Amino acid sequence: MRAVVIDEYGNKDKLHMENIEIPEIADDEVLVEVKATSVNPIDWKLREGYLAEMIPLKFPIVLGWDVAGVITRVGQNIKGFRSGDNVLARPDLTNRGTYAEYTAVKDDKLAKLPNNVSFEEAAALPLAGLTAWQGIYENLDVKPGQTILMQGGAGGVGIIAIQLLKHLGAHVITTASAKNKEFLEGLGADEIIDYHDTDFSEVLSDVDAVFDTIGGETLDKSYSIIKKGGHLVTIDGQIDEKKAEAQGITANGIWLRPNGKQLTELVNFVSDGIVKVVIDSVHPFSEDGVKEAQEVSESHHAKGKIVISMK
Numbered sequence: 001m002r003a004v005v006i007d008e009y010g011n012k013d014k015l016h017m018e019n020i021e022i023p024e025i026a027d028d029e030v031l032v033e034v035k036a037t038s039v040n041p042i043d044w045k046l047r048e049g050y051l052a053e054m055i056p057l058k059f060p061i062v063l064g065w066d067v068a069g070v071i072t073r074v075g076q077n078i079k080g081f082r083s084g085d086n087v088l089a090r091p092d093l094t095n096r097g098t099y100a101e102y103t104a105v106k107d108d109k110l111a112k113l114p115n116n117v118s119f120e121e122a123a124a125l126p127l128a129g130l131t132a133w134q135g136i137y138e139n140l141d142v143k144p145g146q147t148i149l150m151q152g153g154a155g156g157v158g159i160i161a162i163q164l165l166k167h168l169g170a171h172v173i174t175t176a177s178a179k180n181k182e183f184l185e186g187l188g189a190d191e192i193i194d195y196h197d198t199d200f201s202e203v204l205s206d207v208d209a210v211f212d213t214i215g216g217e218t219l220d221k222s223y224s225i226i227k228k229g230g231h232l233v234t235i236d237g238q239i240d241e242k243k244a245e246a247q248g249i250t251a252n253g254i255w256l257r258p259n260g261k262q263l264t265e266l267v268n269f270v271s272d273g274i275v276k277v278v279i280d281s282v283h284p285f286s287e288d289g290v291k292e293a294q295e296v297s298e299s300h301h302a303k304g305k306i307v308i309s310m311k
Contacts, residue, residue, distance in 0.1 A: 009049030144169030
């Protein structure tokens, strides 16, 4: 099969197309013919070597950990899925990712794809969507009418999170560029703070929770605006337990866990029109197409997800 691989860490020029063997599947796995995948920051951060110690994969590495496609083979212990099923998944982190024509996925990571959701939409959903889902449903304890600050609303996680928070009845404030104001209001955001000219920590106080996707100084300033008994969750940085304790809040840092049941609920939200998948751009599955897709991700200017289509 064709796959875009790296043989060493480095810039996007390390990405190259190769013919490699189709993965063998274990008894609890299925083989998926990839119809679409997407680019996430973890892809190019791993390619550059920034995550080498945290995620020690052996070369050659096929990057990519979002997939939408068709099951072509099932392991002998598989129940509930069969060949021909359209599915999506955030597979386990291995050196055989989804920038390939086929990928192996464990059954507990799979979700069936509704007929009215495209492969491209589905491929854009797993990593960002599950991160948003777990950040909110497992950490923020959101009640209708509460005020939640979403740091980085125009990013892949933020776009999904805003919609989930509105579904739960929250009043959603988000930080973003002024150019994204109308776009984010269209997703349901009630207030947009332009981080270029306004320091959110000087205009907000007593919010019920903060969902941070930025880290650094933004995370550091988020503690002070949360009311006692509130919650903070971040996907980008270490929690300051002393600050959390002093503020009387619960604070957690999270790392996505692939979960087929949660992904099933999420993609059904897409099917039902509760959540809209926003795609920034679609790129062809080719060496140049994958390089271009990663370059867009590295620019930090994408509005929505960056998809690679096998069409």
